[in-house]
Amino acid sequence: MRAITLAAACLAACFIVAVPAYGVEQPVVVNTGTASMHAAPATVEFTLVKDFKESDLKASAEKCAAFVSQTQESLRAGDVQPLDVQAIPGAVVSTEPKTVHGGVVARFTMSPFNTANTGPVGFATLCDKISAMAAALGATLKGPKFQPADNDSAATQAVTKATENAYAAAESLAFALKSAIYSVQEAEILELAWSETLSETAGEVPQLSCTAKVRITYQLAPQAAGAM
Numbered sequence: 432m433r434a435i436t437l438a439a440a441c442l443a444a445c446f447i448v449a450v451p452a453y454g455v456e457q458p459v460v461v462n463t464g465t466a467s468m469h470a471a472p473a474t475v476e477f478t479l480v481k482d483f484k485e486s487d488l489k490a491s492a493e494k495c496a497a498f499v500s501q502t503q504e505s506l507r508a509g510d511v512q513p514l515d516v517q518a519i520p521g522a523v524v525s526t527e528p529k530t531v532h533g534g535v536v537a538r539f540t541m542s543p544f545n546t547a548n549t550g551p552v553g554f555a556t557l558c559d560k561i562s563a564m565a566a567a568l569g570a571t572l573k574g575p576k577f578q579p580a581d582n583d584s585a586a587t588q589a590v591t592k593a594t595e596n597a598y599a600a601a602e603s604l605a606f607a608l609k610s611a612i613y614s615v616q617e618a619e620i621l622e623l624a625w626s627e628t629l630s631e632t633a634g635e636v637p638q639l640s641c642t643a644k645v646r647i648t649y650q651l652a653p654q655a656a657g658a659m
Contacts, residue, residue, distance in 0.1 A: 464597025473580035480534030495521035589643035
């Protein structure tokens with residue numbers, strides 16, 4: 432099994448090892464690592480939007496402005512108070528038909544819903560109320576869209592784990608090339624992205640996933656020319 436692993440590593444090295452020119456003593460290995468970490472969401476956003484088509488654009492804009500104002504009032508009067516409510520100003524999206532598009536974004540804290548016992552039912556109730564409100568207003572509902580906490584350490588942990596994964600693979604390649612990692616020449620974060628929907632995590636409340644992908648260039652130990 433070890434031989435098969437080393438053979439696969441050597442094959443991979445053909446693609447990701449920068450082959451040095453004759454006389455260069457320190458070749459490099461370029462490798463990527465990926466990892467995901469999870470964290471409970473901090474906030475959730477719901478967006479209610481609607482198109483207005485009247486006889487002229489002025490009338491469409493006025494109807495849109497009234498809708499935005501009414502929606503903001505309805506959200507603030509709800510049982511669960513939003514952290515903030517932001518208007519999406521009316522915008523002309525078509526001159527024929529004479530259409531103005533606008534809406535409202537409401538952001539709520541997830542703190543009451545990040546508990547395993549009562550959280551899911553409470554959040555489902557909030558979603559039901561927002562859905563009923565959108566239906567009563569004739570609006571289109573978008574969301575829920577979740578966001579992590581600004582100070583969440585999951586992103587840092589994901590980058591750290593991805594770096595560890597990259598190193599482990601690079602170390603195997605270095606061994607296959609009868610060398611060793613000497614130093615890190617360059618490190619780059621290729622991707623750092625949070626999911627906007629919750630993922631299933633056994634034994635936990637629903638979590639957001641943060642995925643990191645890094646690319647590390649490792650310098651191998653000095654070797655005599657031709658040793659490779």
